[in-house]
Amino acid sequence: MTTSEGIARPVAADSSRAPGPAPTGPTAPPGPSGLAAPSGPSGLAAPSGPSGLAGLLRGRGLRRGQDDFAVELDGFNLITEHDPDLIAVVADAADVRAAVAYAAARELPIAVQATGHGPSNPADRGLLISTRKLRGVTIDPLARSARAEGGVQWYEVVQAAAEYGLAPLSGSSPLTGVTGYTLGGGLGLLARRYGYAADLVTAVEVVTADGRAHRATADRDTDLFWALRGGTGNFGVVTALEFGLVPVARLYGGGLFFPGDAAADVLHAWRVWTGSVPDELTSSFALLRLPDIEAVPDFLRGRLTAHIRIAHLGSADSGADLVAPLRAAAPLVVDTLAEIPYTRSGEIHTDPIEPMPYHARSLMLRELDETAADGLLALAGPGADCIDLVVELRQLGGALGRPAPVPNAVDHRDAAFALSTVSLPDGRPPLVVDGMAPWGTGRRLLNLLASPDTAHLARTGYEPATYARLADVKARVDPKNLFRFNHNIPPLAQPARPL
Numbered sequence: 287m288t289t290s291e292g293i294a295r296p297v298a299a300d301s302s303r304a305p306g307p308a309p310t311g312p313t314a315p316p317g318p319s320g321l322a323a324p325s326g327p328s329g330l331a332a333p334s335g336p337s338g339l340a341g342l343l344r345g346r347g348l349r350r351g352q353d354d355f356a357v358e359l360d361g362f363n364l365i366t367e368h369d370p371d372l373i374a375v376v377a378d379a380a381d382v383r384a385a386v387a388y389a390a391a392r393e394l395p396i397a398v399q400a401t402g403h404g405p406s407n408p409a410d411r412g413l414l415i416s417t418r419k420l421r422g423v424t425i426d427p428l429a430r431s432a433r434a435e436g437g438v439q440w441y442e443v444v445q446a447a448a449e450y451g452l453a454p455l456s457g458s459s460p461l462t463g464v465t466g467y468t469l470g471g472g473l474g475l476l477a478r479r480y481g482y483a484a485d486l487v488t489a490v491e492v493v494t495a496d497g498r499a500h501r502a503t504a505d506r507d508t509d510l511f512w513a514l515r516g517g518t519g520n521f522g523v524v525t526a527l528e529f530g531l532v533p534v535a536r537l538y539g540g541g542l543f544f545p546g547d548a549a550a551d552v553l554h555a556w557r558v559w560t561g562s563v564p565d566e567l568t569s570s571f572a573l574l575r576l577p578d579i580e581a582v583p584d585f586l587r588g589r590l591t592a593h594i595r596i597a598h599l600g601s602a603d604s605g606a607d608l609v610a611p612l613r614a615a616a617p618l619v620v621d622t623l624a625e626i627p628y629t630r631s632g633e634i635h636t637d638p639i640e641p642m643p644y645h646a647r648s649l650m651l652r653e654l655d656e657t658a659a660d661g662l663l664a665l666a667g668p669g670a671d672c673i674d675l676v677v678e679l680r681q682l683g684g685a686l687g688r689p690a691p692v693p694n695a696v697d698h699r700d701a702a703f704a705l706s707t708v709s710l711p712d713g714r715p716p717l718v719v720d721g722m723a724p725w726g727t728g729r730r731l732l733n734l735l736a737s738p739d740t741a742h743l744a745r746t747g748y749e750p751a752t753y754a755r756l757a758d759v760k761a762r763v764d765p766k767n768l769f770r771f772n773h774n775i776p777p778l779a780q781p782a783r784p785l
């Protein structure tokens with residue numbers, strides 16, 4: 287997703303809520319906390335005291351109607367908001383165990399939120415566990431690995447890893463949560479060279495619906511380990527992830543912006559060009575229709591713009607050689623390509639940093655031949671009846687087309703491009719994504735779906751066998767579907783075998 291905000295104003299989204307140092311690019315939320323007692327009309331629990339939720343936590347517990355309740359619900363995508371009876375702002379993994387056990391004993395459904403970048407199925411009751419206070423990050427430079435607690439945002443890992451010349455497989459926005467992003471696969475800026483973020487995960491610390499803590503690895507809780515990496519937030523509350531880092535300190539990256547009336551030339555040039563680039567180059571093409579508001583830089587305001595985003599693992603000279611055909615595709619409006627440290631990688635897409643309401647939709651494409659590109663231009667190019675803010679194509683292939691070192695639940699290895707759109711709430715059906723169905727695999731990257739109207743689409747994130755296995759693991763770790771406020775994979779009625 288892209289807006290111009292990060293180009294002109296790389297400032298904190300809400301620095302009053304941001305613990306720790308500010309990132310170099312677009313910055314971050316999180317914030318206050320406090321615990322109180324569940325009770326009230328729902329009769330869910332005693333007020334504060336040893337028997338109430340508040341008495342069980344080191345963090346905060348709040349019930350509907352209390353001060354700060356609304357503040358703790360705040361998330362990035364304002365298209366919807368959870369509406370639980372209780373919130374647990376957990377301070378550590380023990381709090382997560384206590385909160386889950388509390389909910390399980392009362393059969394309360396549980397929602398989990400870190401940043402609110404990926405809402406789907408909002409809670410209408412039950413308990414919301416806010417992980418945004420779980421902010422620990424540890425880097426092991428020798429092992430080239432990181433451990434990030436369940437509420438960490440990417441910019442925190444990016445900065446910590448950069449001290450050792452390392453980088454995580456983070457995505458376009460430094461503000462998304464490491465955990466939510468990775469559980470959904472994680473399609474990042476270096477993806478064609480290194481694969482999905484979930485592919486580099488080596489351990490997941492998770493509290494399942496029975497309140498038990500697991501450390502799932504390739505050797506322990508192996509089915510759970512498989513499911514967590516790609517199966518989204520269906521299997522428990524992740525308290526920490528461990529994952530590999532890659533030796534990337536600098537890259538040749540940024541964006542090429544072209545006038546909207548050159549969109550056809552630019553898209554066709556990019557499409558042909560993607561057929562010959564090495565895996566070291568990950569790129570995307572976007573049609574931007576950004577509003578005529580002050581937050582958007584002049585050159586993008588109130589007009590159609592074609593935007594190519596580049597992340598090249600190589601020297602500036604080799605990168606410039608590679609992108610020469612793109613620069614020649616049409617007259618450029620703005621060219622930000624340069625050698626940059628990975629800490630500035632948020633400038634490549636320049637995603638929005640201020641909360642806003644939007645739908646995000648996606649479809650994986652088998653191919654992008656000339657007809658498909660023309661189809662997209664007819665749906666979203668100059669003169670099209672399209673009001674999507676962003677229509678984006680990410681090139682896949684390379685490591686994304688190869689199996690993970692330890693098999694996981696991320697499918698899509700056969701897809702060639704990921705199409706996604708971002709639109710304001712306007713009541714329209716997803717015309718662009720639906721219109722591109724003839725070139726689609728029929729599957730969607732769940733990470734690139736947001737808003738309640740995508741809540742029923744979990745099945746489309748997987749091949750049938752993968753989905754069936756996920757539903758089986760779900761039945762073994764969450765048979766009552768307590769973790770249902772997500773792209774939900776309901777449990778199989780009869781699991782195949784115990785975990």
Ligand SMILES: Cc1cc2nc3c(=O)[nH]c(=O)nc-3n(C[C@H](O)[C@H](O)[C@H](O)COP(=O)(O)OP(=O)(O)OC[C@H]3O[C@@H](n4cnc5c(N)ncnc54)[C@H](O)[C@@H]3O)c2cc1C
Pocket residue numbers: 287361398399400401402403404405406417436437456457458459461462463464465466467468469470471472473474475518519520522523524525637638733734736771772773
């Ligand atoms: C501006 C922007 C840019 C993005 N760029 C990319 C990108 O480049 N590549 C990509 O793959 N995706 C991208 N995404 C999608 C993003 O990765 C998903 O929306 C992801 O789910 C966000 O996780 P979060 O924790 O930040 O959001 P939240 O809304 O807080 O969480 C989303 C869901 O993740 C689950 N979850 C979060 N934390 C936990 C936890 N600790 N334990 C269990 N479940 C948890 C829950 O089910 C929750 O409902 C982008 C989204 C936005 C808004």
